[in-house]
Amino acid sequence: MSGLMHPLEKFVRPGMESRIWCSGCSDGIVLNEFLRAIDELGLDMNKIVVVSGIGCAGRASGYINVDAFHATHGRAIPVAVGIKVAKPELNVVVISGDGDLFSIGGNHFLHAARRNVGIKVICINNFNYGMTGGQAGPTTPMGAFLTTTPYGNIESPLNLVQLAAAVGATYVARWTAFHVRRIKESIKKALAKKGFAFIEVVGICPEQYGRRQKMPRPIDMMMWFKKNSVISRELDPSKAEFTPEKIVVGEFVDVERPEYTELMRGQINSIIERLEKEGKVSDVEI
Amino acid sequence: MRRDVLTGSYFTLGDIACAEGALAAGCRYFAGYPITPATEIAEHMARRMPEVGGIYIQMEDEIASIASAIGASYAGMKAMTATSGPGFSLMQENIGLAVMTEAPLVIVNVMRGGPSTGQPTRGGQQDVMQTKWGSHGDYEVIAFAPSSVQEMFDLTIEAFNCAERFRCPAFVLAEENVGHLREKLVIPEPHEIRLVERKRPKCDPKEYAPFKPDEDLIPPMAHFGEGFRFYATGLTHNEKGLPRTVDPDIHAKLVRRLNEKIRRHAKEIIKVKTLYLDDADICVVAYGIVSRSAASAVRLAREMGIKAGLLKLVTLWPFPSDEISRLSEGIKKFLVCEMNEGQIVREVERCSKCSKVSFLPKLGGEIHTPKEILSAIKGAL
Numbered sequence: 001m002s003g004l005m006h007p008l009e010k011f012v013r014p015g016m017e018s019r020i021w022c023s024g025c026s027d028g029i030v031l032n033e034f035l036r037a038i039d040e041l042g043l044d045m046n047k048i049v050v051v052s053g054i055g056c057a058g059r060a061s062g063y064i065n066v067d068a069f070h071a072t073h074g075r076a077i078p079v080a081v082g083i084k085v086a087k088p089e090l091n092v093v094v095i096s097g098d099g100d101l102f103s104i105g106g107n108h109f110l111h112a113a114r115r116n117v118g119i120k121v122i123c124i125n126n127f128n129y130g131m132t133g134g135q136a137g138p139t140t141p142m143g144a145f146l147t148t149t150p151y152g153n154i155e156s157p158l159n160l161v162q163l164a165a166a167v168g169a170t171y172v173a174r175w176t177a178f179h180v181r182r183i184k185e186s187i188k189k190a191l192a193k194k195g196f197a198f199i200e201v202v203g204i205c206p207e208q209y210g211r212r213q214k215m216p217r218p219i220d221m222m223m224w225f226k227k228n229s230v231i232s233r234e235l236d237p238s239k240a241e242f243t244p245e246k247i248v249v250g251e252f253v254d255v256e257r258p259e260y261t262e263l264m265r266g267q268i269n270s271i272i273e274r275l276e277k278e279g280k281v282s283d284v285e286i
Numbered sequence: 287m288r289r290d291v292l293t294g295s296y297f298t299l300g301d302i303a304c305a306e307g308a309l310a311a312g313c314r315y316f317a318g319y320p321i322t323p324a325t326e327i328a329e330h331m332a333r334r335m336p337e338v339g340g341i342y343i344q345m346e347d348e349i350a351s352i353a354s355a356i357g358a359s360y361a362g363m364k365a366m367t368a369t370s371g372p373g374f375s376l377m378q379e380n381i382g383l384a385v386m387t388e389a390p391l392v393i394v395n396v397m398r399g400g401p402s403t404g405q406p407t408r409g410g411q412q413d414v415m416q417t418k419w420g421s422h423g424d425y426e427v428i429a430f431a432p433s434s435v436q437e438m439f440d441l442t443i444e445a446f447n448c449a450e451r452f453r454c455p456a457f458v459l460a461e462e463n464v465g466h467l468r469e470k471l472v473i474p475e476p477h478e479i480r481l482v483e484r485k486r487p488k489c490d491p492k493e494y495a496p497f498k499p500d501e502d503l504i505p506p507m508a509h510f511g512e513g514f515r516f517y518a519t520g521l522t523h524n525e526k527g528l529p530r531t532v533d534p535d536i537h538a539k540l541v542r543r544l545n546e547k548i549r550r551h552a553k554e555i556i557k558v559k560t561l562y563l564d565d566a567d568i569c570v571v572a573y574g575i576v577s578r579s580a581a582s583a584v585r586l587a588r589e590m591g592i593k594a595g596l597l598k599l600v601t602l603w604p605f606p607s608d609e610i611s612r613l614s615e616g617i618k619k620f621l622v623c624e625m626n627e628g629q630i631v632r633e634v635e636r637c638s639k640c641s642k643v644s645f646l647p648k649l650g651g652e653i654h655t656p657k658e659i660l661s662a663i664k665g666a667l
Contacts, residue, residue, distance in 0.1 A: 013515075013517060013528075015526055015528050016528060045515065046511065046512070046513040047511055049510050049511070051357070062517050062519065062528070062529065066515055067511065067514065067515055067516060067517075068516075068517045068518070069357070069387075069510075069517075069518050070517065070518065070519035070521065070529075071353065071356075071383065071520065072353070072380055072382075072520055075350070075353040075380060077350075078345060078349070078350035078354045079353045079354065079356055079357040080357060081354050081357065082315070082353065082354030082355060082356060082360075082361065083357040083360060083361045083510055084357075085315075085341055085343060085354070085358065086315055086341065086357065086358040086363045087361040087362070087511050090361070090510060107347065108346060108350055108353075110346070111346040111350070264343075267336060268336045268339055268341075271336040272336070272337065272339060275289070281287055281288075281292065282289060282292060282334070282337050283333075283337070284330070284333045284337065286292060286296045286302055286306060286471070
């Protein structure tokens with residue numbers, strides 16, 4: 001068999017049962033591009049930790065042959081923050097879905113980005129809760145039909161790029177599953193970034209989403225992305241429009257800001273240094 | 287020069303003693319969210335953690351606090367969070383996650399009166415059953431109930447030792463009355479403090495099965511970033527850590543082991559203190575701050591010629607069942623005093639065979655007075 005091994009096989013956790021993802025799902029595309037990005041960067045697999053929450057995309061952490069943690073629903077980011085703060089030398093990546101990261105886990109996203117903890121968050125946005133059978137979520141377009149919006153969705157979806165930019169992410173990009181090479185390039189950029197980085201990958205979900213929006217075949221959603229996405233060449237999140245008619249993709253934020261764990265280490269070191277200089281054990285009264 | 291063990295005598299607050307106990311136990315990660323009456327633990331940690339090179343982080347809520355502590359624990363740190371009732375309720379789901387992923391972790395709950403926002407500045411003992419049963423699924427936990435500022439220090443260390451030894455969340459359940467109590471604290475010399483560290487794998491990373499237990503039912507724990515490349519999940523998993531969610535045998539085996547690793551070592555974990563129990567007719571059962579009133583009441587009763595004794599529960603979970611059933615053979619009556627509507631009393635009833643159990647509840651945030659307990663002793667006999 002060794003002669004027939006897939007070039008990325010070495011990055012896949014041995015012993016995992018076959019992927020749970022439906023045929024035509026784009027979670028595999030994102031996983032593939034993530035592994036290619038690691039491969040091309042030549043990163044040390046022993047220093048990468050992948051954390052995910054609950055849902056289809058949340059299974060990604062299990063398939064990658066690195067240290068990985070599969071948290072409770074919505075809580076991947078705070079687990080990742082704990083790991084990163086405790087061991088800043090690790091490259092900590094969160095891969096999860098839109099419902100997990102932005103509905104139940106929305107609060108954590110705001111604050112990890114605000115603090116600029118140097119974790120990387122990859123959100124596969126498939127417009128719905130796929131694993132539980134196609135319920136509407138925080139990114140479901142208005143009018144979409146899902147099992148919990150049988151008469152059409154009347155809620156406005158979140159614009160994840162604009163949200164991430166507003167709360168202080170230092171790198172923000174959006175691509176669709178159609179933009180395979182660019183997904184990889186963005187992941188490489190995010191992995192090299194010091195601060196909080198966010199990538200939204202608009203994904204294909206033929207079984208639970210497409211099927212109910214008159215796009216039953218995987219290729220139908222892919223064609224929708226191909227036809228309606230526009231690449232923005234400006235680093236300007238206000239241009240990141242996202243409607244079924246127009247999906248603006250590209251990089252929207254790429255800035256530097258002091259990273260949280262560095263600030264924390266700096267503060268700790270200066271406190272200890274001062275105590276040592278003053279020959280004191282502690283400044284604090286018990 | 288040890289910055290983490292500030293040997294000496296102090297006149298200080300229970301919450302501060304708890305924080306100092308954690309530092310002395312080797313805690314280097316504290317995540318919390320402000321909440322009365324546990325805030326002083328966070329405030330003290332915020333000042334002291336950097337001095338010992340540790341991490342204090344104020345998270346966005348209690349859910350994130352415990353989640354990040356689990357992450358830090360997996361990254362190799364002794365981790366803690368502290369809260370009170372409302373925050374404790376929010377933590378329940380991730381307490382289950384810590385149980386399932388066997389993350390050593392200490393959770394302090396400085397208890398106030400509930401339900402809901404209840405009495406933020408008043409004490410209670412209303413979270414005792416929530417500690418045991420609050421998360422979904424079957425699991426065992428370890429919980430200690432300090433009754434003094436000194437015990438806030440000592441039992442926080444004990445909680446860390448248990449969390450590390452058994453790879454599970456361990457709890458310190460203190461009433462507001464103890465958290466905000468100010469009295470003497472003696473911090474011993476570092477060498478006088480017994481510390482336990484989690485068991486670490488000795489095998490080749492390729493051979494490592496993260497949830498394969500040794501004979502004591504506890505698996506050695508690798509840390510993230512050490513090259514073991516393992517997976518931890520809240521899903522039912524096999525010894526390799528891989529999800530196996532529909533195999534009934536794997537699920538039963540895993541859940542039994544998670545329970546059994548604590549049940550089998552209950553004798554090591556359980557601590558009680560006794561007073562005048564050798565010839566007692568009536569045994570007062572109390573824990574936390576109430577045990578101090580109960581001790582006074584028992585002494586008063588003895589002065590009056592009543593054969594009363596005290597069983598102070600230092601460990602609440604696992605419940606000291608054997609101690610109760612052994613006592614129930616010799617005594618006529620148990621009197622359980624709690625600052626709630628009846629929680630530990632049910633456990634005493636369950637374990638006490640033929641002995642009759644009386645109950646003296648107290649709500650409102652105030653501690654039972656020795657007089658109240660004394661008259662209940664008289665009434666019970």
